[in-house]
Amino acid sequence: MGSGTKKIVRVLGCNPGISTGPGTNTYLLLGDAPLLIDTGAGVPAYEAALRASLSEQSVKGLQAVLVTHDHIDHVGGVEQIERIFPKARVWKMTHPASESLGGFEALQDWDKIMVNGYALQAIFTPGHAIDHLCFYLEGERVLFSGDLILGTGTTVIPVDGGDMTAYLASLRRLLEWDIRAIYPGHGPVIDRPREYILQYLRHREMREEQILALLKDGVRDVPTLVKRIYAEVPQADHGLAQQTVLSHLIKLEREGIVKKEEEVGISLFGLR
Numbered sequence: 608m609g610s611g612t613k614k615i616v617r618v619l620g621c622n623p624g625i626s627t628g629p630g631t632n633t634y635l636l637l638g639d640a641p642l643l644i645d646t647g648a649g650v651p652a653y654e655a656a657l658r659a660s661l662s663e664q665s666v667k668g669l670q671a672v673l674v675t676h677d678h679i680d681h682v683g684g685v686e687q688i689e690r691i692f693p694k695a696r697v698w699k700m701t702h703p704a705s706e707s708l709g710g711f712e713a714l715q716d717w718d719k720i721m722v723n724g725y726a727l728q729a730i731f732t733p734g735h736a737i738d739h740l741c742f743y744l745e746g747e748r749v750l751f752s753g754d755l756i757l758g759t760g761t762t763v764i765p766v767d768g769g770d771m772t773a774y775l776a777s778l779r780r781l782l783e784w785d786i787r788a789i790y791p792g793h794g795p796v797i798d799r800p801r802e803y804i805l806q807y808l809r810h811r812e813m814r815e816e817q818i819l820a821l822l823k824d825g826v827r828d829v830p831t832l833v834k835r836i837y838a839e840v841p842q843a844d845h846g847l848a849q850q851t852v853l854s855h856l857i858k859l860e861r862e863g864i865v866k867k868e869e870e871v872g873i874s875l876f877g878l879r
């Protein structure tokens with residue numbers, strides 16, 4: 608790789624929406640044969656955006672792709688990339704429970720990918736998704752955080768594949784890394800990583816306290832919890848919030864603090 612060509616360029620996935628914000632961030636790590644982190648959702652317009660970014664930097668090919676996790680807005684563009692750049696190697700954590708079909712080179716926790724003069728360490732960080740990896744770029748001390756940490760707002764912890772206990776452990780694990788900046792899967796770059804992660808942890812503690820206080824007040828179902836906790840959030844986002852609140856309840860149930868009672872198809876919760 609030529610000197611001075613190390614550079615990270617963001618290419619938006621052209622998939623704006625409720626759960627993606629302005630769209631998924633995909634990141635080009637430039638050099639003679641660039642590397643791409645995440646692929647967006649496979650939106651046709653992304654091809655032109657990616658090509659434009661490459662030609663702006665006078666590079667043509669793409670040598671490798673790293674995928675943070677199995678959600679469609681990150682992995683959905685893999686086929687598109689493989690069609691445009693058939694020689695690119697695609698790496699992703701493979702997990703028995705993740706849905707993506709083969710074609711990936713398997714990554715595990717602590718694996719190191721050396722491509723194009725870059726050294727990236729895979730860090731297994733489940734909680735938002737069961738197969739979630741963050742990538743730590745050595746030298747630059749940059750963390751590509753996928754959906755574990757977002758540039759704005761907080762991450763949804765889905766009941767399917769998500770796990771609040773694991774999520775908090777993943778955040779705490781990242782505190783042990785020397786990170787200069789976080790490049791998230793959605794939203795702007797985070798340049799005070801430690802404070803940001805601590806703030807994320809505090810936010811979850813605060814939510815848990817809110818949930819426990821409402822249960823104490825006799826609120827027992829998830830929709831009402833969400834309505835009370837997320838009063839300031841548009842109704843359209845309440846579906847995602849329900850997932851996160853339910854993930855909090857599952858964690859509390861596991862810890863023996865909350866008990867779940869099924870009543871005619873709707874789950875009700877109460878303090879133990």
Ligand SMILES: [Zn+2]
Pocket residue numbers: 676678735736754
């Ligand atoms: Zn995701």
